[in-house]
Amino acid sequence: MKKTKFLAAGLIAAMIVPVAAQAQTREIERDRREVREERREYREALRHGDRHDIREERREYNDARRDLRDSRNDWRRDKRYQNYRAPFAYQSFRIGATLRPNYYAPAYRPAWDSRWGVPRAGRNLTYVRHYNDLLLVNMRSGKVIRVYRNHFRWR
Template sequence: MKKMKFLTAGLIAAMMVPAAAQAQTREIRKDRQELREEQRDLRNAQRRGDRGDIREARRDVRDARQDLRESQRDWRRETRYQNYRAPFRYQQFRVGSTLRSNYYAPAYRPAWDSRWGVPRAGRNLTYVRHYNDLLLVKMRSGKVIRIYRNHFRWR
């Protein structure tokens, strides 16, 4: 009997996590819509209103932006570290080691390398994220050329 209650509680909890995530994205969508409406009201006030109307419309836009930022921050806080599981365990690679192709699949290749303060990947080279490490890998052979350890620190 206790086992059945425990399993039922676990099943209910597992079903509630996606529902909470959907509610947060719905809230973000609603906040974006409110921001657009407030911006439209501000434009209308600037066309036809007096100073008081414009000031009030600007205040409403500022409040709507703040609500949107808070909703996005809450969503990121909830989903960032939630249940991250890579298809493989962490392994420290060395320069010269060879990766299997699933380690440098497109899902693990960051698109923008200039933001992280690393030089651009050359011809037939790509950057690959492996947990917090950033690896420079030859595309054809899978050979590791350079390693940036702890390049992605969790903030």
């Protein structure tokens, strides 16, 4: 009985974690949209508004930018993405290098995320985190296709 409750609690927690990450992503997207709208309104006030309108729109634009910055910082402080260290020493990889399979084991393959600013991995390709670097690797041959150096340096 205890085992099934523990298992059910684990499954529920596993389902909630991606939802929280999606909520943060949606918040960042909403803040980006708001910054664009406020910038547009500020520019319109510069063209056609009086001094009071310009001051008010500038204040709203700065508030929207601050909200976006805070949302991004909240996402970066998320504990699930911190304290990552591989069980082997750092090595600087170059394009064309061949990795051993233990370097691109499932534990080091983070799921693609639009917040990273990198394109989705294609067929038979995967992203591999190696300390602060992000590598795009061909899973069949182990060849490094692309290297994003210090991609996680804000950690």
